[in-house]
Amino acid sequence: MSHEKYAQVIQALHECMEACNHCYSACLQESDLEQMIECVRLDRECADICSNFEQALTLDTQFVNEYAQLCASVCRACGDECAKHDHDHCQQCAEACRKCANECEKLIEYA
Amino acid sequence: MSHEKYAQVIQALHECMEACNHCYSACLQESDLEQMIECVRLDRECADICSNFEQALTLDTQFVNEYAQLCASVCRACGDECAKHDHDHCQQCAEACRKCANECEKLIEYA
Amino acid sequence: MSHEKYAQVIQALHECMEACNHCYSACLQESDLEQMIECVRLDRECADICSNFEQALTLDTQFVNEYAQLCASVCRACGDECAKHDHDHCQQCAEACRKCANECEKLIEYA
Amino acid sequence: MSHEKYAQVIQALHECMEACNHCYSACLQESDLEQMIECVRLDRECADICSNFEQALTLDTQFVNEYAQLCASVCRACGDECAKHDHDHCQQCAEACRKCANECEKLIEYA
Incomplete structure (x- = not known):
């Protein structure tokens, strides 16, 4: 079940989108x-790709x-940009983006 | 914060998409x-609109x-179709769709 | 063929998204x-729903x-907002939005 | 203007999605x-990524x-699969996929 195998990255993608x-x-x-x-600009692009990748993973994409x-x-890129700003929403977003980037990079290593 | 106000329906949309x-x-x-x-056919359409609505809600759409x-x-429609089939994945999907339809209908009532 | 039946509105949705x-x-x-x-804000929401509706129409959605x-x-809403601004891109967008809204409204009448 | 610079690939993406x-x-x-x-399976995945990339290009993505x-x-992958089948819709889709893959590969070369 792809949605179980990828549960951790799907959660990270979902939280990053939000x-x-x-x-x-x-x-x-x-x-x-x-x-x-x-x-x-980057928030929009990042939310979109996270949402799309989430769907692709739940479909067991090749x-x-x-x-x-x-x-x-x-x-x-989005995490790096957000990290430059002191607003709480930027700092929280930077954290979510970095966590999600890390999860994605694990998939690259093990794909 | 739209993502807090709508936390319950966002969760239902996410689970329905999955x-x-x-x-x-x-x-x-x-x-x-x-x-x-x-x-x-309906599974695809339902996953797409749930994913799109999830994004719109987290953006605080008007x-x-x-x-x-x-x-x-x-x-x-998707829940009704899935409910006709005995496969576990169909029965689980029927349940997720109905829960999500109910959450959406609450938004209509109170919008 | 849904993509032929709806060719005019699909074109309007595509141009509005762009x-x-x-x-x-x-x-x-x-x-x-x-x-x-x-x-x-409205440009983003409008591009997203136009893109999604375009896909749904080419899938012959119910x-x-x-x-x-x-x-x-x-x-x-997006056309009305854009129309308030003198920038060329806003005026062009207002026109595309209104044309697309009109095409969508024709579908409502005849659905 | 990203939508003018990328007009040819955007058209290929749009036709491939359809x-x-x-x-x-x-x-x-x-x-x-x-x-x-x-x-x-591949038709769905291909339509989705073409639609998403189309939006990203019109936003002048980095x-x-x-x-x-x-x-x-x-x-x-979708073009190769479709090419195996004699149905007119598969042959037409194979052609659209290959044209779109070629346009995408040109972007990789010159990015």
Whole structure:
């Protein structure tokens, strides 16, 4: 069962998607919005790929390695950007992105 | 925070997406595949709309009512179809779909 | 063939998705970004639902009416917001959204 | 403008998504459905990644290379599978997948 085999990464993808979308909405309401543009852009991209990869994993995709490489890259970039900002939502998102990037990278190693 | 306000329905959407994708993959491996075509079709549609609605809710969409009506209709149809089949994955999916349809319908009532 | 029957609305959905994503990226680079927040938010939501509805139509979904109601609402809201702004990308997006909302509303009438 | 720079690949992605979803629906109605299972599975995965990559390109994603590698792999696999079957929808889908894989591979070369 793919959804059991991949339970840990699916959970990380789900939490990362939620953290990115929360950070996205919160960034758009910040007074220093001009500083948050890259964060907004990456939050959206990261939420999308996490959501897509989650579906692919629950479908037992043959393309785990390629998905994991894409998703790890986006999560890593989003986590690095979020980590630059002191807002709680950015710090929480940075943590979720890094955890998710780590899970994706484990899939690359063992694919 | 939209992701806290909607935590229960987000969880139901997530579990429904997983159950639908698992049922989809499992149906395609059943010996009575000819009987499972409508189940396969609805599983895919249901997983997609659950995944999309999940993202929209975590973004604090203004269109909760319209999304909930669409998602409730698809979940209801998918749950009814799955309930006709004795396979464990179909019965589990029927349960997840009905739970999710119920959560969506609560959003319609209170939107 | 669903993709032939719905060719006109699929084209409108596709063009609306492209216009919304272009407007989204361009808004995030505008000097009056503070004024464009609602435009950014709606551009993303509109691109997502157009993309999802496009897929559902090419799959010959049974849920045309519910999808069309959701998509028409989002396109109408996004078009109205974009129309408030003088940027070329906003005016072009407003036009694409309105055309798409009209196509969706025709589906509701005839569903 | 990303949507102009990438116009050719966006068109190929769009046509591939449509061809895959049409092939998917048609396969599920074929009398030799047992032979079409892998085609059904890959059609869905291919339509999804084409749709997602299309959105990412219109957003001017930084992750063109990773997306293109994933999408090329899925399109190549789906095209190879479809090419095995004589149904018109499979042959047309094989052609759309191969054209799309070629466009994606061009992006990898020049990314």
